[in-house]
Each structure stands twice: as C-alpha cells, then as structure tokens.
Amino acid sequence: MAELVLDEIVVPLRSFDLRLSLDVEGTVALVGPSGAGKSTILRVIAGLVKPRSGRVAVAGKTWFDSGRRVDLPVDERAVGFLFQDYALFPHMTVRQNIEFARQNKAERYLWQFHLDHLADARPAELSGGERQRVALARALARNPKVLLLDEPLAALDTHTKATVRRELHELLHELQIPTLFVTHDFEDAAALADRVGVLVEGSLRQFGQTSELVAQPADPFVASFTGANLLRGRVTGSSDGVARVRLPDGTVIATTGAAAGDVVVAVYPWDVTVSIVEPHDSALNVIAAPIDSITELGNRVRLAVGPLSAEITSESLRRLDLRVDQKVFASFKATGTRVLSSDV
C-alpha cells in the first residue's frame, strides 16, 4: 500500500488545469519546467491550496476528498514541508525554530543536523546550507507522516549543493517517510529519488525510475529533460532494422528504432565519443564539426560539437588537448540512439 496517495487531483491554474494521480512510496521526485504545477501539488497535499476535486490520503487517513467533503485544515495534516527559501522565522533562534511545533525538544535535532553550535543564532546569521539543515530539522521535529520538499537545493550555491545533496540523500534513505520533492534539475532528481515523475503543463508525462526515463523516454521533452541531445529530422528509409534519418543540414543519422516521417532522435552526451582523427570503428554516425564551447562540470567536461553535446572526462580532455574551434569527430552508435515521434 502506498503511503501517500493522490487520486485524480484537479487544480485549475492560470493557463491549464493540473491533473494528477500519483502513489508515493519511498522518495519520489517531480521534475519539470517552472510553472508546470510542481509546487502546487505540494501545497495541495499540505492543504495550502484547495483542489477543485480529487483525493489526498496519507498513511491510510484521508486528508482531502472532494466527493466525501473531507478537507482537513493545514495544521491537522502531519506534513514536513520544506519551503524553497526555507521560511525560517527570522525573529526566533535556531532552537526556537526547531521547537516551534512544540512536539519535540530541539536537542536531538541540533545534534543530528550538526547545529549544536548554532542553537542560539538567528536565521539571518546562517549560511544557505545551515538554513536548509534548520528547515529540515524543524520539519522533522513536528513528527511528519509525509515529507514535502520544494526545490530543496535551488537556494544553494554549486559548491554547497553537492554536500547538501549527499547529506539529504543519506537522510531520506534513513527516514522511511514517504517523500515527495519537486525540482527543475533532473540530476538532483536522479541523485535523490527512487522514482521520478516528469510534470509538464499540469500533467504527468512519464513516471518511473531514472534509468527507465533515460532508457525509454516517452517523448522528446522527457528526453531533453533527462539530458539527451535532440536531433530533429525525417526518416528517409530503413533496412536491416536500421532507419536512416536526414537532419536539416543534410547529415544522415542511422538509428535502430523503427520509425517513419518526422522524428526526433535522442542521443545522450555520454554515448558520444570525441576523437581528433576520423574514427573507423563500429559507430555508424560521425559528425565532423569544430568545438563551439568547453564547459567543465566537476571531473567531467561538456563539449558542444555542431548539434551535439558530448560528455567526456577531464582526463580525456587533457589527453586529446582539445580546444575551442578545433575540428573534431563526434561519433555515436546507432544503438545509442532513441527515436521519438516529433509531434509534441
């Protein structure tokens, strides 16, 4: 039995209706562009936004049911809500913030979240990472039945983010409370969640494990959200299970998917190989173009080569001595592509 059940929730938003059914067990991430209705879902569960219809149940207890006219007030729903800007009470100390719900003493949480030395500090004196820990401690100290995190990492700088993400991952793993968190960052979702739902314009495009979303993206949007390159083209023919797709610039791509007409070919950056001499290997697809840009992402490097984004290690970058404007060959196997219909 799922711990958090959302059943045919409908919320009218400005330009579309949010419609969602979702069972949450373990940690679930809702990803999608801004304005897709992700935060609204969290507010519906907490009771801060009233849906037009639907049902919300947590741990077997109904919190909202439009059919049976059940609508528990916010303060009677045991949610641990982490607000995007953390919403710490500025006139209270860290200890007073954590004890605000008056259900648990702060000591245990101060210790668990490494906040002992900050117990008497005000939120204004804290760093972003510390604020996030206080907000989490405060949310857990009210004994929640479900944890709702609104962009838990968005307010942090890149450096802090990596650390906090690791801490959050451990915490969510230990907690055993159903957790729903929203983010616009697929990497955060992949790192923290057991399952990921992609929400676009109020409806769930795809729901599954990260690996499923990457292996079988439902549509070009999901593919691009999971980080794939999207190449638009038209199928010109197929033989032996390999379809040929002509791109607007004339390049022909071989793919293993069965398709016809206008399509989108998805290729993940880590499936693209970059070499300085023309490769003679099993890769059927080679795009020769100069490097447009080189972006370092920790120990990995993103190269923009023609229409492609390729990901290689920093070590490869040094070994090949690659520079911007240098002509390279970006190649990928036909089996590394996913063909998606383009009508989205």
Place this chain on the structure above:
Amino acid sequence: MRRVGLVLLLGLATAVSLAFLLLPIVALFVHTTPGRLISQLSSDVVKDAFVVSLKTSLIAQLLIVGFGTPTAFVIATRRFPGRSLAVTLVELPLVLPPAVAGIGLLAAFGRMGLLGSELSALGISLPFTQSAVVVAVTFVASPLYVRAAIAAFEGVDPDLVAASRTLGVSPTRTFFRVVLPLARAGLAAGLALSFARGLGEFGATIMFAGSLQAVTQTLPLAIYSQFDLDFDTAVAMGAVLVLVSIVLLVSLRLLLSWQSSSSTRSSSRFGLSTSG
C-alpha cells in the same frame, strides 16, 4: 567657478530651509525663561487642557488600535471585492481638510444628522462632549496607524504563515507567534505617528466638539483660546506639545532602525524613510 557657485547656492538653500523650520521651535523656548515657562504651565487652563488631551488621545488611540489592527490585517492578507475601495476609504481622512471632517461628523452624528435620531433614541448626544473629541481624533488620526499596519502585515512573508500552519499551529496562534512579532515595529511606528497627529488635532475637534475648558478643550484648542488673552501661556503650551512631538519622533526613528536591523525586510514599506 561655476561649480563653486552651485555648491554655494545649494548650501544657502539648505541653510535657509533648515533655519526656517527651526526658528519657530526655538522661539517658543526662548520667549521666556524656563522658570517662567514652567510656572505658566500651572494655570488651570493649561492643566485642564493637558488632562483633556491626554485622556481623549489615549481613548482614541485605543479605539484606533482595537479596530484598526483587524481592519488592516484583513485588508493586507485577504483578496475581496472592493478591497482597493476599502484602502482608499481608510486613507481618505488623511487628505480631507480637518474642518470638512468636523462638518461631516456633525452631519453624521449631530442632532439633525444622519444617525442623529437613532442616537438620541438611545439617549446619546455626541456633539460638544468629550466623546466628540475622541471621535474627531479617532477619525482624523486613524489613517496614519491603519496605513502603517497594512504595510507591516503585507511585509510578513506569506510563506512564514504557511510554514507555521504546516507545523501544526492554528491560524490564531500563528497570528500571535509569527505575524504580530514580525509586524510589531511597523505597528508601533504607525501608532506613534497617529498619536502625534491626534494630539495636534484642531479643526475637526473645534467644529464637532467645540472648545469648552475642562471638557472638550484640548491643548491646541487652549493655545488658540489663550493666545490673544495670555500669549505667554499659549507659548508655554506650544513648548509642551513640541517636546511631546520630539519624544515621539525620536522613538519612532529608534523603532524603525531597530526594525530594519532585526529583520531582513526593509522599513521603507512603512511609507517612511529612515534615512536623512
């Protein structure tokens, strides 16, 4: 050369402005010696006026806070039809000439007024009583408090209220534990302004309540009645009002600077600048 001229011109204009503002204040205090100034304050007219002013001001400010705070909270946090009309109505007495306010109060609560027959049926006759002073002061001074209170409540981040609710705290307790502490400095600043305005009230009071010693004669009315009889006493009362105003203004500035240092929100939302 041109630059020096400009600097001189700016300096001169500033000096003239400041001197112009300062001179009447200084004049009140140097008109007589401090000793005589204090002795003049012991006359019955002054004592009566002081008591009337203090009593009516306190009651009026209690009414303003009592009714103005919930009104401001509703206007600041709820969206309802006619809300902008309500905001305009709340601010109207601010731009209304006090004499017009006085006539309006007479037309509403006077014997021949809109509610005159209802009030007299209840045995209430408002005009020219001490209650009339309270009503006039409340009417004229309330916008200063209510405006500041609306801004103070609007300045409280709605997510903080939402956070309190998700932590299991009821709306009423959220108001007292989160909203009120965060709006407190803004409310106090508004109250200080409203108090100062109410203390100086003249036009509406003289029209609606008259100027009867020991009943409706407040300090400003007493100054007016004394100044052609006993100019020195009038000046002494003026000095008292100036002192009260200075105390209020200084505490207001202290409040606002405390507000801006104790919270991350800017105090400019109260429609007052702390700089300068």
